[in-house]
Amino acid sequence: MSVKGKAVSTVSTVLVVDDVPASRYALSAVLRRDGHRVLLAASAGEALIELDVRMRAGDLPDVALVDVGLPDMSGYELCRRMKQLPPIAALPVVHFSAAARPPADRCRGLDAGGESYLTVPAEPEEIQAVVRAAARGGRCRSDAQLRVGRLALLAGTILDVQSARCLGELAEAAAVGTARLTGVPATVFVLGEDGELHLGFSRRRAAESLPDAGAHEAVSRLMQRVMSGRTGVRYSVVPAPLWPPGFFRPVGSAAHWGDGTPEDAGLALARLSQGRTLVCLATPAYQQEPAGETGHLVERLAHATALAAEPLLMYEEERHVALTLQRSFLPAQLPELPGTDVVVRYEPASRQAEIGGDFYAALSTPAGVLTGIGDVVGHSLEAATVMVEIRHALRAYCVEDPDPGVLAWRLDRMLQHYHPGVTATMCLSLVDPATGHTRIANAGHIPPLVVRDEGAAVYVEAKGPLLGLGLGLDRPPPSEVVLARSERLLMVTDGLIETRGTDLAVSMEQLRLAAAGAPLGVAALCDTLLACFGHEREDDIALLALRRTG
CATH class of the missing domain: 3.40.50.2300 (Response regulator)
Structure with a gap:
């Protein structure tokens, strides 16, 4: 050797x-x-x-x-x-x-x-x-x-790759496994059909030591040129002058062997016969062909990485479609709502999480300002689609009768008729800006908080069954409160506070205390709560805060 x-x-x-x-x-x-x-x-x-x-x-x-x-x-x-x-x-x-x-x-x-x-x-x-x-x-x-040890290492790496929740995690797991198999630094590239490049490094590096966007584009072109529409697994050596520096060692470090020889790149590339994802496992090249059994194992890892990348890419595309759908029907700017100041915030879940069906609405009606917030149960493209239907139905129904109790009943019937088996939570409020008289109907959702300027907050007693249950349960009449000008009405989805392993009542109490201590104003209230609870959440988050100005 x-x-x-x-x-x-x-x-x-x-x-x-x-x-x-x-x-x-x-x-x-x-x-x-x-x-x-x-x-x-x-x-x-x-x-x-x-x-x-x-x-x-x-x-x-x-x-x-x-x-x-x-x-x-x-x-x-x-x-x-x-x-x-x-x-x-x-x-x-x-x-x-x-x-x-x-x-x-x-x-x-x-x-x-x-x-x-x-x-x-x-x-x-x-x-x-x-x-x-x-x-x-x-x-x-x-x-x-x-x-045996290398095969066990390969099996463990493939398990890590298959367990990845996104393409970035997949690339990092494959890079770490490649480095262990070869004993040299490794970088893994996953190139989607849309040209987006996902990278994983075998060693954690500071952001300033990573290659720039130009180097990424150069690698993408090299990958496509080497494969040239081919499928399967292929090994190729890219001479050092053609390989951008910084992928194996920090930018600016000596990218050559101890004897001064420039550092070529050995690429194990894989694409499935019907696949749209191109995977590349890159290491410093020892020789013109991968070294015996080690090279064979690296090629097997490249093929397994391509297999695992396909469903993740499909998921990313589905999630992108759903987020586009959600954002297109959840406008960042609300219409003019006379006599009130209304602020909304919406944060989609992290890239690793599935798609949710959170939604909000704020509408002007002859009887006052109608606000609503809800969540279609489940995480899928279907949940996002049903969310859009509920929001459109709400806008249509409130033209005839904006009463929250009537709206909840009609939305329940609509969901049972067109989407049997799908359920949703929702909270609706109708506020008269002149008097502060407020009617609230709740369908299995977290009840709204009334937050006072003097540093107190209390939940409104409003309950009711979920929309779409179809069990013939009576829906209680809306709750009624008077919202003073010094008070803010806060509505949130459970994605803001729900934590696995923690009782929801405990989380609701934490929310109440945080809202009570938040600065004045509806925007400051929403931003404070997002800062307190909105990090790395597994579900979508929606908040709506209203205050009377008339």
Whole structure:
């Protein structure tokens, strides 16, 4: 094997453990004539110390030649102890003795874990052949253990890749696994059909040390050029002058080997036969082809990464469609609402979460200002679509009768008729700006908070069954309160405060206390609550705050 043309020695190192100096000298001479390096120990204790030092340095011998008649313990016991130490257990042991031994003693050596037994004096050719055979067997076992370890590493990496919740997580998991398989830094690129490039690095790096957008575009072009519409897995080496710096090491660091040779890039690219995603596992290139089994494993990882990327890409597209739909029907600017100051805030869930159906509405009616907030149960494109239908139905129904109780009843009937099995929560309020008289109908939603300027907040007693249940439950009449000019009406969806493992009542109390301590004004109230509760939420968040100005 070679790395950048430098030969790696395959000479075996033999540890000779013998308490007789003349015998040690004779054996070492025979072994050195056969090209072996020789380490000497006069006792079992010395041998264990030598092995410990070598183990820490990562330079264990290839064979141990052990006399069975050592002064501090038998060679059989030394062998047994060596086989109990995991890092040393694979070291082949050849027992020898200058004294005649019965067959039972020879069997003891094999039972203790030894590979062979020599009776000395023996012909030099026999000693050399036995040691060579033991070294070959040890290398085969080490290679087999290494292959098993690499396969286990590959399996673990594929599991991490398949568990990724987004393309960024997938790229990072694949990069970390590639670096472990190859022993060099790695960067993984996932290129979608729309040209968006997702990156993952095997090492965490400061933002200022990362390649710029121009380097990303150059890599995208290289990936597409190498594959040229092909499918399957392909390995290619990109010469250093064509490969943008900074992907394997921080920008500005020396991107070359110790001998000054520029650092080429080895690319394992994969695209499924019907896939739209192009995956690239990039590492510094040792040679023109991936190194044997390691290269084969990296190519398998590239194929597994492409398999895992396809459904994530489809999910990203579905989520983008849903968010576009939500934003198009949830305007950031509300219509003129005479006599009131109304502010809304909407925050979609993180990229890892599924799509929700949160919505809000604020409408001017002859009877006052109608506000509503709700959430279609479930997380899917269907939930976002039903949300839009409910919001349009609300706008249509309120033209005829804006009473919250009537609207809740009609929306319930509409949902049962057109979307059986789909449920939604909703809270509606109708505020008379002149008098502050407010009617509130609640359908399984968090009740609204009345927040006073003097630092108090209280939930309105408003309850009712979810929309779309279809169980024939009576819907209670709307609750009635009078909203003073010094009070704000706050409505939120449960995505703001709901936390897995925490009782909703506890979260609602935390919300009440935070609202009571918020600054004056409706915008400041919403922004404060988002700052307190809105980080890394698994669900969409909607808030609506109203205050009388007339």
